[in-house]
Amino acid sequence: MPSPRPACSRASTSSVTCWARTTPSNASRSPAVPHESTAFDIVVLPGDGIGPEITAAAVDVLHAVGARHDRDFRFHRHLIGGAAIDATGEALPAATLDAAQRADAVLLGAVGGPKWSDPKAPVQPEQGLLAIRKAMGLYANLRPVAPHPAALGASPIKPHLLNGVDMIVVRELTGGVYFGEKTRTATTASDLCEYSVAEIERVVRRACTLARTRRGKVTSVDKANVLETSRLWRETATRVVADEFPDITLEHQLVDSMAMHLLSRPRDYDVVVTENMFGDILTDEASMLAGSLGLLPSASLGEGRAGLYEPIHGSAPDIAGRGIANPYATILSAALLLRHSLGLEQEARCIEDAVSAALDAGVFTADLAPQGQAVSTREATAAVLAQLDVACPAVAMRD
Ligand SMILES: NC(=O)c1ccc[n+]([C@@H]2O[C@H](COP(=O)([O-])OP(=O)(O)OC[C@H]3O[C@@H](n4cnc5c(N)ncnc54)[C@H](O)[C@@H]3O)[C@@H](O)[C@H]2O)c1
Numbered sequence: 001m002p003s004p005r006p007a008c009s010r011a012s013t014s015s016v017t018c019w020a021r022t023t024p025s026n027a028s029r030s031p032a033v034p035h036e037s038t039a040f041d042i043v044v045l046p047g048d049g050i051g052p053e054i055t056a057a058a059v060d061v062l063h064a065v066g067a068r069h070d071r072d073f074r075f076h077r078h079l080i081g082g083a084a085i086d087a088t089g090e091a092l093p094a095a096t097l098d099a100a101q102r103a104d105a106v107l108l109g110a111v112g113g114p115k116w117s118d119p120k121a122p123v124q125p126e127q128g129l130l131a132i133r134k135a136m137g138l139y140a141n142l143r144p145v146a147p148h149p150a151a152l153g154a155s156p157i158k159p160h161l162l163n164g165v166d167m168i169v170v171r172e173l174t175g176g177v178y179f180g181e182k183t184r185t186a187t188t189a190s191d192l193c194e195y196s197v198a199e200i201e202r203v204v205r206r207a208c209t210l211a212r213t214r215r216g217k218v219t220s221v222d223k224a225n226v227l228e229t230s231r232l233w234r235e236t237a238t239r240v241v242a243d244e245f246p247d248i249t250l251e252h253q254l255v256d257s258m259a260m261h262l263l264s265r266p267r268d269y270d271v272v273v274t275e276n277m278f279g280d281i282l283t284d285e286a287s288m289l290a291g292s293l294g295l296l297p298s299a300s301l302g303e304g305r306a307g308l309y310e311p312i313h314g315s316a317p318d319i320a321g322r323g324i325a326n327p328y329a330t331i332l333s334a335a336l337l338l339r340h341s342l343g344l345e346q347e348a349r350c351i352e353d354a355v356s357a358a359l360d361a362g363v364f365t366a367d368l369a370p371q372g373q374a375v376s377t378r379e380a381t382a383a384v385l386a387q388l389d390v391a392c393p394a395v396a397m398r399d
């Protein structure tokens with residue numbers, strides 16, 4: 001297994017030229033043996049809002065990488081979310097789930113939007129996303145946070161706090177309050193938050209395995225001063241680390257103060273493991289370390305090889321259809337797909353280096369750029385495609 005090393009953009013002129021690589025090969029999932037095959041079936045779920053724009057960008061990049069490396073990526077588009085509700089009445093049609101379960105990997109844009117947000121509607125787009133995660137057993141959602149040196153100016157956090165920040169949040173994805181029983185009367189409502197020991201153990205093990213390939217530190221985030229589920233979480237995490245990962249430094253952090261420390265001393269964190277809802281909220285907050293929601297990719301993994309890859313952001317209805325969404329988070333999610341599901345580490349690095357080089361070259365969409373200097377989604381994608389040559393010369397020659 002290659003040891004983790006920083007990704008250095010060859011085009012970089014910044015004094016900090018290495019973009020910390022946050023997802024070392026095969027580090028966070030069951031052994032991913034490099035694939036013998038050169039043909040791969042990738043299910044693409046564009047979804048709603050900016051989903052179609054950003055998945056189109058990532059597919060373009062995958063096509064280009066596939067062509068350069070003689071890989072046959074076969075894309076199969078299916079419906080999910082609001083688009084699926086409009087067409088079939090269901091947020092996750094059976095045909096979509098079936099295709100996803102047979103694919104080598106799934107690339108998803110985003111779901112949801114005002115068109116489908118009536119709380120009284122029989123089905124909501126977000127249910128499709130939760131259902132596919134659950135049905136595919138994708139319990140570990142890896143959300144790397146490594147601010148790019150060229151984009152530090154877009155962050156509201158002081159640059160001296162950001163240099164060297166390199167963490168991965170491992171968010172539990174198929175349990176907790178998201179999936180507990182819901183009740184509703186005219187005057188009350190409840191959402192049950194439930195976790196089993198087995199659910200906590202497996203995600204903590206995933207976090208510790210990942211930490212072993214990094215700085216060996218795991219921060220477990222909970223609310224053990226109030227919640228029973230958090231007390232079970234803390235107890236279980238402590239036992240798993242003591243029994244199985246004595247080499248890992250484990251610290252516990254309450255989620256409210258974590259929200260503060262994340263911004264005041266983000267460099268201190270290596271692997272952060274937490275339950276479903278805390279992970280959702282903390283990672284949107286952490287995106288401000290990187291400068292934009294549009295920069296953070298994610299990988300949702302289970303025990304099998306196939307995973308689901310999506311940016312952490314949503315369907316951004318406020319900018320949908322305008323061609324200005326930042327495609328980098330989705331393109332970087334495609335890189336995670338190549339690494340974790342297809343075992344194509346070199347190709348994954350190629351994409352990451354190309355995005356890094358595009359950022360170094362100042363190719364910023366509106367979420368990152370000073371007013372008047374922003375490029376469109378397509379221009380940003382074109383810059384990544386152009387940088388594939390610069391970022392991967394050795395691969396280009398080999399092929
Ligand atoms: N994984 C998903 O499919 C997912 C994730 C989060 C939210 N959602 C859904 O998305 C809808 C909108 O939610 P929201 O507005 O709270 O969150 P959001 O992430 O869609 O948008 C929040 C803000 O960030 C901006 N933004 C997000 N992605 C961007 C990108 N790639 N480039 C530039 N700017 C970007 C948006 O324009 C908006 O101002 C809701 O229906 C929500 O349920 C879906």
Ligand SMILES: CC(C)[C@H](C(=O)O)[C@@H](O)C(=O)O
Nearest residue numbers: 112126129130280312313314
């Ligand atoms: C849309 C919503 C169900 C989803 C979540 O909360 O998991 C989103 O916020 C995310 O971060 O992927």
Ligand SMILES: [Mg+2]
Nearest residue numbers: 280281284312
């Ligand atoms: Mg979220």
